[in-house]
Amino acid sequence: MTERIDGHTILIGLMAYPIRHSKSPLMHNSAFEKLGLNYVYLVFDIDGDHIADGIKALRTLGMRGSNISMPNKQRVLPYLDKLDRTSQLTRSVNTIVNDHGALTGYTTDGTGFMQSLKDENLNIIGKKMVLTGAGGAGTPIAIQTALDGVSEISIFNNANDDKWENAKRNVHIINEHTNCHATLFDLKDRSSLKNEIGKCDIYCDATAVGMKPLQDQTLISDPSWFHKDMIVFDTVYAPLETKLMKVAKKAHVKHVLNGLGMMLEQGAAAFKLWTGKEMPVDYIHKILF
Numbered sequence: 684m685t686e687r688i689d690g691h692t693i694l695i696g697l698m699a700y701p702i703r704h705s706k707s708p709l710m711h712n713s714a715f716e717k718l719g720l721n722y723v724y725l726v727f728d729i730d731g732d733h734i735a736d737g738i739k740a741l742r743t744l745g746m747r748g749s750n751i752s753m754p755n756k757q758r759v760l761p762y763l764d765k766l767d768r769t770s771q772l773t774r775s776v777n778t779i780v781n782d783h784g785a786l787t788g789y790t791t792d793g794t795g796f797m798q799s800l801k802d803e804n805l806n807i808i809g810k811k812m813v814l815t816g817a818g819g820a821g822t823p824i825a826i827q828t829a830l831d832g833v834s835e836i837s838i839f840n841n842a843n844d845d846k847w848e849n850a851k852r853n854v855h856i857i858n859e860h861t862n863c864h865a866t867l868f869d870l871k872d873r874s875s876l877k878n879e880i881g882k883c884d885i886y887c888d889a890t891a892v893g894m895k896p897l898q899d900q901t902l903i904s905d906p907s908w909f910h911k912d913m914i915v916f917d918t919v920y921a922p923l924e925t926k927l928m929k930v931a932k933k934a935h936v937k938h939v940l941n942g943l944g945m946m947l948e949q950g951a952a953a954f955k956l957w958t959g960k961e962m963p964v965d966y967i968h969k970i971l972f
């Protein structure tokens with residue numbers, strides 16, 4: 684590290700709170716070192732009351748950029764100069780790039796999701812998706828897949844929880860601004876969920892179910908709801924195999940994926956925006972897991 688850092692080292696940040704547990708510093712610093720890039724990635728405890736100061740510091744220090752996580756993904760918007768199309772539609776940002784003082788906000792979770800499918804030679808353009816969840820992961824997945832050309836998305840969320848308004852907004856935005864057709868359902872409407880999954884090409888679970896403390900739960904426990912030729916994608920990557928994935932495997936679903944590829948590829952997309960280089964994803968995978 685001492686050999687790597689000098690007077691020319693370029694600083695990238697991660698502004699969120701709480702965030703000290705994040706694996707992103709290990710991911711990006713390992714990639715910088717592997718490629719011999721003179722960058723360093725540091726985490727900053729910045730809560731929602733201090734994000735304006737954080738962005739001012741980014742400008743003052745001439746940082747190349749930053750990742751943004753909760754609770755700042757929406758709060759950061761007023762302090763940026765431009766937004767990419769996905770960030771305009773999701774009204775949130777997870778990556779900032781500083782081009783000589785002009786700050787652009789990007790959202791790389793949805794592109795990470797799409798790239799992780801491409802990495803498995805899977806193509807969902809023109810296909811039908813069923814998506815459960817409309818939070819920090821479900822929203823960029825819905826908007827990005829619609830922008831990229833998924834033809835139909837059935838979005839399910841509990842009508843009585845705090846992400847229902849998000850789900851309504853996501854459906855409205857998709858139908859207004861993309862060629863994809865989105866429909867909203869209450870997650871409690873089990874017969875519609877079964878029916879929609881029966882007709883879909885990909886089922887993506889972007890809810891908190893399957894991850895700690897809900898690691899023993901799954902929204903779908905009957906293998907007969909799935910069919911062999913579909914994709915079942917769980918955004919969770921800890922555990923690496925969720926209960927949902929086990930059910931899908933029992934149904935002999937051909938392509939059963941966890942969220943690890945999405946996590947690596949959203950980081951790789953941010954890395955490319957800052958450095959112009961491809962992150963060595965296989966190498967980083969081995970370091971992180």
Ligand code: NAD
Nearest residue numbers: 816817818819820821846889890891894918919942945946
């Ligand atoms: P969030 O809190 O923003 O949204 C949570 C979503 O889960 C909401 O839609 C909510 O309605 C739903 N939900 C919560 N409890 C539920 C329950 N008991 N039954 C049904 N629905 C329920 O969280 P998030 O950041 O969107 O994270 C959601 C999932 O996505 C998590 O499992 C997380 O591990 C995963 N994730 C993966 C990546 C990745 O890169 N692979 C990135 C971010 C999040």
